[in-house]
Amino acid sequence: MKPKLGFIGLGTMGKWMAINLCRAGFPLTVYDIRPEPIRELAENGASPAENPAEVARRSEIVMMSLPDTRVVETVLFAEKGLIHGLSSGAIVVDLSTIHYLATLRIEERLRQIRVIFIDAPVSGMEARAKDGTLTVMVGGDPEAAEKIRPILDAIGNNIVYMGKTGNGQLTKLINQLLFNISAAAMAEILPMAVKLGLDPESVCRVVTTGTGRTFALEFFTPHILENNFKPGYTLSGAYKDMESAAEISSQMKIPLPVFAAAMQTYQMALVQGLGNENKGAMIKVWEKLLGVEVRKKRS
Numbered sequence: 001m002k003p004k005l006g007f008i009g010l011g012t013m014g015k016w017m018a019i020n021l022c023r024a025g026f027p028l029t030v031y032d033i034r035p036e037p038i039r040e041l042a043e044n045g046a047s048p049a050e051n052p053a054e055v056a057r058r059s060e061i062v063m064m065s066l067p068d069t070r071v072v073e074t075v076l077f078a079e080k081g082l083i084h085g086l087s088s089g090a091i092v093v094d095l096s097t098i099h100y101l102a103t104l105r106i107e108e109r110l111r112q113i114r115v116i117f118i119d120a121p122v123s124g125m126e127a128r129a130k131d132g133t134l135t136v137m138v139g140g141d142p143e144a145a146e147k148i149r150p151i152l153d154a155i156g157n158n159i160v161y162m163g164k165t166g167n168g169q170l171t172k173l174i175n176q177l178l179f180n181i182s183a184a185a186m187a188e189i190l191p192m193a194v195k196l197g198l199d200p201e202s203v204c205r206v207v208t209t210g211t212g213r214t215f216a217l218e219f220f221t222p223h224i225l226e227n228n229f230k231p232g233y234t235l236s237g238a239y240k241d242m243e244s245a246a247e248i249s250s251q252m253k254i255p256l257p258v259f260a261a262a263m264q265t266y267q268m269a270l271v272q273g274l275g276n277e278n279k280g281a282m283i284k285v286w287e288k289l290l291g292v293e294v295r296k297k298r299s
Contacts, residue, residue, distance in 0.1 A: 002026050005151065006059030008052055008075055008082075009096070010037035013122065014065030016129035017095065017155045019044050021063075024154035029058045052076075056085030061148060062092050065122075068240050069098040076106065088114040091144055093151075095136075097121045097176070099244040100169045101251070107140070107165045116144045119165065121172035122156065125232060133157045137175075139168030173248075176241040177259060180279065182216040184262035187269075187282035190221075194292040201225060201296055220280035225296045229277035229284075235266065236275030242266055 002025060007018040010032040018041055022028050028046040031054070032038055038048045049055045052075050056062055062082060066072050072094060076082050082092065092115060094103070107117040118140035128134050134156035138145050145161050152159045162171045193203045204221040207213060223231055242263050249256045265282050272288075274281040287293050 003060040003151075004058065005029070006031075006049070006055035006062035007041075007046075007065070008032070008055055008062065009065035009067075009071075010034070010041060011065065011067070012126050013129045014095070015040065016126065016132075017063075017065060017122075017134075018046065020132045020154050021151065022046055026151065026154070029055050031055050051080040052082045053080045053085035056082045056087075056090070060090060061151065062086070062090065063151075064092070064094050064096055066094075066096045066098075067237065068096070069102045072096055072098050073102070073106070077109075083110075083113070086110075086113070086115050089116075091116045091118060091148060093118045093120050093148055095120050095122055095155075097172055097241065098169060099240070099247060100166050100173060101244075101247060103139075103166045103169045116141055117165065118144055118148065119168040120148075120152065121168055123172060123175055124156075129155070135160070137162050137168040137171040139163060139170070140165045173241060173244055176238070177245055179214075179216055180238060180241060180266070181258060181262040182214040183220065183279040184265040184282055186214070186216050186220065187265055187280075188286050190224075190283060190294045191286040191290045191292050194294050195290045199297075200294045204294070216279070220278070221294075223278075224280050224283055224294055227295055229274075229281040232278035232280070234276055235269055235279055235281060238279055239266060239270065239275075 124134040135158040
């Protein structure tokens with residue numbers, strides 16, 4: 001018999017992960033602060049709950065897909081939070097991307113009430129969440145990680161056990177930092193190319209096929225050329241990864257000079273009010289400075 005699952009956080013990623021769990025036949029109780037995705041999940045066979053504590057009382061394993069550290073801690077520990085309904089031996093699986101050091105604190109607090117905490121952030125955008133082909137990076141108790149493996153198989157096709165608590169979040173952070181730094185480099189270099197007289201479409205075609213290509217270039221440049229800065233995660237949402245890395249760098253005394261330079265571009269973009277646009281919008285910082293635009297020519 002499949003375990004009773006709970007799922008909290010039915011946003012862009014969470015909604016599709018929850019739907020895929022329903023389709024895989026798991027009994028699922030769901031909660032979100034918005035009624036619309038709850039109705040959609042109910043149409044797919046899930047049972048709605050009034051609050052996180054109710055989800056916990058009705059579930060053996062609770063999964064969360066939430067925006068940031070603050071929201072995760074609220075869902076866990078606030079009034080009517082999960083902690084008020086979790087039974088001894090329950091498993092909480094955090095699919096969110098949150099701070100590494102906060103993950104360690106949460107695990108320690110839940111361990112005191114004999115609840116197992118697994119960090120399992122995912123990588124892949126909405127299309128992969130919908131297709132059930134996410135990469136999932138798992139940290140925590142190995143027996144619990146093995147127990148939830150069939151559940152994770154319903155949402156991803158690349159499940160990687162990374163070791164002790166926090167290692168899932170740490171691995172996700174490393175992945176995101178490489179992506180974020182690449183996006184910041186793209187934002188700085190492409191306007192320089194156009195300022196020096198290179199054709200935007202031609203240079204984008206080269207850098208997305210040559211040795212300098214990265215996923216950031218491949219994903220963002222087609223949208224930048226079309227002046228479309230909506231697809232993908234917002235800059236303000238992605239900034240949490242930069243904050244987490246800065247916290248680790250400070251506390252662990254690890255110098256990160258290239259990261260620090262990228263952080264400046266992120267902060268300049270946020271100050272210019274670009275937080276609701278995607279990471280590609282960082283290019284506007286350097287376009288404004290150089291007086292150019294990396295766009296298709298209009299006939």
